[in-house]
Amino acid sequence: MNEPGLSEDIRSGQVVFLTLIICILWILCILGNVLVCLVIYRSRRVQSTTNYFIVGLACTDLLFAITALPWITGSILVGKWPFGDFMCRITRFLQHFTLGVTAFVLTSICVDRFYTIIYPLTFKVTRGTSKRMIGVACFVSMVFSSFSLYFYEEIVITRNNVSHQFCPTYISPETARWAGVGYIISILIIQYTSPVIIMIVLYAKVFHFIWRHSGVCLQFQRTMNSVPRTKVKMVKMLMITALSNIVLISPMYFLQLIVGFLKSTPIDNFWYYACVILVFSSSVIKPAIYMCYNSNFRRGCREVFCLSAMQCYRREQYTITNISSLGRRNHIGVMNCTSQLNSPSHTFDRAVRDEKNSWPLNGTVPSTSI
Template sequence: MLPTNSTPVVSTAGPTTPINPNAQETWQIALQVLTAAIMWLMAVFGNCLVILVVKRSRRLQSTTNYFVVSLALADLLVALFCLPMVLIRVISQEWLLGNMLCKVVRFTQYMTPSMTVLVLVGICVDRFYTILYPLSFKITRGKAKKIILVSWFLAIVLSCPTFYFFEVNQSLPYPFCNTYIAYSPGGIMYTAFVMFVEYLLPLLIVFVIYARVVRHIWRVGIRAGRALQRTTNAVPRTKVKTVKMLMIVSTVYFALWGPFFIAQLWFAASADYTPIPELYIATVWIAFGSSASNPIIYSYYNPNFRRGCRELFCMSTMKCYRSNTYAITTSTRFAKRNHVGVAPMVNYSAERMRPPSPYRTFDRDMNGDKKLAWPLPTAGQSTYL
């Protein structure tokens, strides 16, 4: 070799550290943190408000709202547990919470949509029998509670295999909690099963049932319109609004969680698995948007929910709408048990409230009772003098 005049470059930076090739820019991290913070506030505040209003308002004590409270609990679980963990992953650009917490987070991410979709199926079945067969079958509060408990149990059972499939990937230069199930026959079978049971089959059931409900409402409305009056078979407007609200909730769920399930199945069936954090973060943020959107839908389509929110804020701040119109009672045990809320205030004068005296009671001239209730039989004028 010919000698060269170049001098070797000696590194003085010490041992090299692994570089994350998927590291994001600062502005991308800041944008995701801002989005997550707004979503977290909306989900936590909105779903807590849903639970409190349904619990305190007597107008909202129904079987359908029991299902709504169950949905709010699932959305609250997503906001309090899943969303912060994903946010920590975004900020640190690696997984720093250990292998067990990685499994728990993935388990929760699979369990909450499972529980939500099972409750949505229960809601549409309840609406189906309430509107089409209101006299033959009715889902009582006890049955609704049993359906909710079964939904939670099935969701936990369906999500238990995630403890086996998910773990922290140590083969990369940085610790990374697997966002998708790795390629394997078992992983493909489980992901396809979850996709069918938690998304495709419920989507078909909900679509068919709500199609029949809408068809029934349409036919009854046409018949009532021809008769130019609302018959006894007509569906009340409140039930129609409830069906519309629940249809929108179901549509939002299937639209926002669809990319998540599709991405899970796609990567589980890919032999050359490579983590794509951007795609995972995008699908997760879209799916978590369902938790923040449900309270907004309830407040827009349910006037009783809006009224319950006003009553709740009025009680908490001790302010009334108008002192001469409403009176807010304190939160006593009797009020909670009997759901006492807003009551009209009637101004009685002291004269009206004073008990009448016995003389005034029997004074017909003062009371204006000169006329008898019925005429008494009187004898005709005598002609015999």
């Protein structure tokens, strides 16, 4: 039994397959995005403005995985919507909200990279600016997604004296008329089309700038500096993240348009849940991309899981990233300690060593300091 506009129920084999895939993706999403937050929180190497946006993406993915996906999985198992009208509206709201926040944050990252590489002295995104941009992305997405609380509602269908409850996966033009059609189009333009166009244009300019300056610097290596290699690798990672998100969420938007406008053509319910899996896969693939393209993130993961071949003392010091075999065997690190006057282990005092090693110079030696 399905909601109007979709075909008959999905088969038991498809239910098992979808549930298994969603459970696996759910576990990977929770572990991966929690790991992203822990690595950025613990390691000072990766606490940059761009990674503030990455934390925002991770929190958005966790929000969808914890608050929305369990209800969708339950409806797949039961074959109907047993959670009531309120949870139906909240689930659809969270679905649109998280998709909007992800799109707007990825657009903010694109703008940040554009100005950082092409116009580094014109506009700089600070930590405060990045937090405000994330806040604006959440606010705008919340405003446009709040209309889903009105358009989506639980549907009760009675057949053969048996009532079945459903939470609509789309906005039907027959029930919402032109207002529902306008909302579908506005969501598609604001949360999908506009961010995609902005990211394509800005990343194309960034790619052209890097390619042009890299070619020039091959001819004039002594007189010109190319874009730093770390920034180029960061741009590649973010471009792949944005591209994967665009590819994976696009079927969901287009399926809603097809079902909403082609009411007379039933669509297999399996394809809707397949689109949900693709959307959720975008939440899983982001940590994997960070792991592949960011060496600092890989190092941070080893430190979080205590798999690093070093012993670090982290209190108020910067993280030690390289250490010799002697240091690994003897657990050499940086730590706060006190030493007595006649102790066999004297505290190193740089000021005393510098005073002993400083020799008076004659006034005839020219000085270059100003």
